[in-house]
Amino acid sequence: MVKTKILLEEKDMPRQWYNLAADLPHGLKPPLTPDGKPMSPEMLSKVFPMNLIEQEISDKRWIDIPDPLLEILARWRPTPLHRAKYLETYLKTPARIYYKDESVSPAGSHKSNTAVVQAWYNKQFGIKKLTTETGAGQWGSALAFACNLLDLECKVYMVRVSFDQKPMRKTLMNAWGATCVASPSPQTNFGRKVLAQMPDTPGSLGVAISEAIEEAVADQTGQTRYSLGSVLNHVLLHQTIIGLEAKKQLKLAGEHLPDVIIGCAGGGSNFAGISFPFVSDKIHGAKMTIIPVESSSCPKMTRGKFTYDFGDMAGMTPLMAMFTLGHDFMPVPIHAGGLRYHGMAPLVSQAIVDGLMTPKAYDQVKCYEAAITWAKTEGTICAPETSHAIACTIDEAIKAKEEGKEKVILFNYSGHGLMDLLGYEKYLSGKLERYALGQDELVKSMEALDSLPQIR
C-alpha cells in the first residue's frame, strides 16, 4: 500500500518564516509614492501596524514565529502532505504527484496562515479593528476567523459578483462575528463614486481594497488598520510555512527536491507559500520548474507588463513594481474570484523577471474539467482557484509520461470548493461561461501605466 498521507506532529512545525527578499539575485524594487519618490515606512503607518511594516521591509532571511502564534497555527497545522496516487494511476503517469492540503484550516484555505498572524500583530500593536477586501470569500472568512480568535472587530468588503454567487460566505463571516458588505458599497466615498459611474459593475478586488483602506484610515481614533490577504511581502512571508513543512514531508516520503512546483496565483500568496522555500534551492543551483498559474481572464503574468502600479483601483496604496494589467482593469466574473486581481505580488514578479519562475494561464472551462477529474480520482472538491493548479499539474504529469520521466510534482491544494459549487453546477450542466480576453481591452487598461513612474 503506497502511503498517501505524510503527517507531521505539532512539534515539527517550522519555528521561522522564510523571506525570499533576502535571496533574490537582483533584490526588490522599492515601493514608491505617486510622484516617484521612495515610500518611507512611516507613510504606511496609518494603513498597517509598524510591526508588520518591519516585516514588509525586512531583508532578514529568517524571521521568528512567536510562540503564541505557533499555538494558534497548531489549531490546524502542520497540514498533511498527500500523494495523489489515484490521479497518477488514472493518468498512467510515471510522475509522483504530491500536494499540500491547505483546505483543512477552519476557514477552508491557506488564507488562515496569514490571517491569524496579521490579527495577532495588530492586536500586539493595540489595534481594535481590521478592515479588508475579499474576492471569492476565502480571505474574508479567514480574517473573520482570525479576528474572532483575537477579539478584534472585523469589516469585510466582498467583491459584488462573489457576494452574489456565494451568499453563504457572508453567513460564515457572520458566524465568526464579522460584518460583510458587497463592494462597491455605498459606505465609502470611493464605493459611491464607482457605483455612480458603473451601477451594475461586478466589482473587483482593486475596488474593494480601496474601500477597505478608506475606512481604515478614516478612523480618527487610530485604532483601525487595514489587512491585505495577498500581494505584500509580509503576507507571502507568512505563507512560507506551507513550503517549509512540505520540504520536511517530502524528505519523510523519501523524496529529494521536486522537479516541478505548481500553485495557482491571484495575488501570489499561496503560490509563494509552497514555492519560495524551494526557490532558494533553485537560486543555489537546483534544477526545478516553478509554475504560478493564473486565469486567462486576468493574465497579468503572461500578457501584462512589469512596471510600477497601484495595488488598488483608487490609487491609495504605494506604487509597487509588479506584473500588472493596470489598476483599473475590470476582470470578467469567473468563478475563481481569488484570481480576479490585476497585479502580481512584487516578490513573485521579480522572481519571474529573474527567470526563476515560468507562469502559465488557464481558462476556467479547462480548470473545471480538471476539478471533476480530481473529484473522481482523489475524491475531494477543490476551490475554483485551486482547479487552476490541478489543471497545470495534470498537464505536467502527462508531459512526464510523454517524456518517460519519473518526475516529482508538488502543488498546493490551496482550498476546498464546498462553498463554491455554483461553478461546478454550471460546468456539469454545460452552462459555464467561456471567456476570451481581447488584446484591445488589455492594451486599453494598460495605457494608464505609461503615466506612472517607470522602472529604472
Place this chain on the structure above:
Amino acid sequence: MVKTKILLEEKDMPRQWYNLAADLPHGLKPPLTPDGKPMSPEMLSKVFPMNLIEQEISDKRWIDIPDPLLEILARWRPTPLHRAKYLETYLKTPARIYYKDESVSPAGSHKSNTAVVQAWYNKQFGIKKLTTETGAGQWGSALAFACNLLDLECKVYMVRVSFDQKPMRKTLMNAWGATCVASPSPQTNFGRKVLAQMPDTPGSLGVAISEAIEEAVADQTGQTRYSLGSVLNHVLLHQTIIGLEAKKQLKLAGEHLPDVIIGCAGGGSNFAGISFPFVSDKIHGAKMTIIPVESSSCPKMTRGKFTYDFGDMAGMTPLMAMFTLGHDFMPVPIHAGGLRYHGMAPLVSQAIVDGLMTPKAYDQVKCYEAAITWAKTEGTICAPETSHAIACTIDEAIKAKEEGKEKVILFNYSGHGLMDLLGYEKYLSGKLERYALGQDELVKSMEALDSLPQIR
C-alpha cells in the same frame, strides 16, 4: 502547550469492526415479516447483497475489515481526535473534552465510513447500481463518493425540504457522477401516491427510503440493490471504526475510559460508531454515561415507544424492534435533516432498554446557539446534526463544573456544516423556527403501531 490533536498513522487503523450484538445482555429481537413471522435472510436478498446480509445477522464479536477496504478507508482515516481546550477554557470547566473529527472525509461526515464498505461489498457481489435515500444530503453525498470510487451507478432520493434548503448537495453528488432527485418524486409508484395525497409535503426519510427500495427491487436484471445510511446492524458495525480509533487515541492522550460519551442520533449510526466500542466496557462493569442526542422535533427515544415498526413509510422493510414514533410520522422541517427519522436503530434501542444509554432531546434553537459558541471557540462550523451533540457536551461540561469533577467527555464531531449554512443565517438573523411538538400529534402517529406485531 496542551496537545490538541491526537493523530494515528494508517498502520494503526483497526483491522476489525466491533459487533455489539454479540455482547448485548438480552440479545436483539429478531426482525419480522408483516404477519409477525421471523424474517429469513433470503427474504432480504432482493434489497441487499447476501454478503452484507450475513453481517446484518452476524453474532460474531469481531468482523475482519478486508485489506482493499482498509486502503480505501485510509484515504481519510484514521481521523484526528481533538482536545477541545478552547471550549473548555470558555466554559471554565474542569472537564477534559475530546472529539473525534469525522468531518474530514471527502463527503464531509462519518457517512463515508459505511458508504465505501457497502459499495465495496455490493461490487464484490456483482451489483452494478445502488439506490438510496438522503436527508440533509450527507449520506447521499457519501454514497455518491463511494460509488464513484467503485465504479457503480448511484441514484439518490433526497428529502424535498433538504433538496430545497441545500441545492449544492445535489451538485456535489453530480460531481461524483450520481443522480439525485427530490422525494417524494414522480419516478416511483409510492412517490406518486404521496404526491397525490400531500402535494406540498416537505418529505421524510421514511418516504425516500420507500422510493429507493421500490426502484432497487423493480430492476428485473437483479443488478440493483438498495443501500441504507443508518439504522441497520451492518451499517452501525462499519461505524465502530470511529470508537475503536478513539479508544487508541485516548490512551495516547493519557486518558483511561471517558466518563461521558455523546453523539447525535438520527438513525443511530454515528452515535453507535463512537459509543459501541465503549459500551462493551460498560457491560463489563465500567462506569460511563452514554448519551444519544435526538431532536425534540423527532423524539423517538424520549417520547416514542419501543415496539415493532417498519423502517420506511410504505412498509417495505422488515419490522424491527425499535424506539419509534410510527412509520408515518412526518417531522417538521428542522435544519438537521439527518435527525428527521421516525425510528432508532434496533441495536441502540435495545441498549437503551437494557439501561446502557440515556437519551436526551434538544431543540434546534439551543443547538444553533451551541454551534455558534463552538465556532467562536474551537473555530469550526459544525453540521446542524452535530450541533445537537455539542449542545449536550456543553451541558455536561457545565455539570462537571457544578459538581467540581474532572470528567472526561468524548463526543463525535460527525460532520461539518459548510454546506448547511442556511440554518446559521436564520439563527443569526433571529429567524430560526422554534417548534414544539404536541402530545396529540405524537399519540396519533403512534396509534398505527398497535395494529403491528408486538414485542413478546
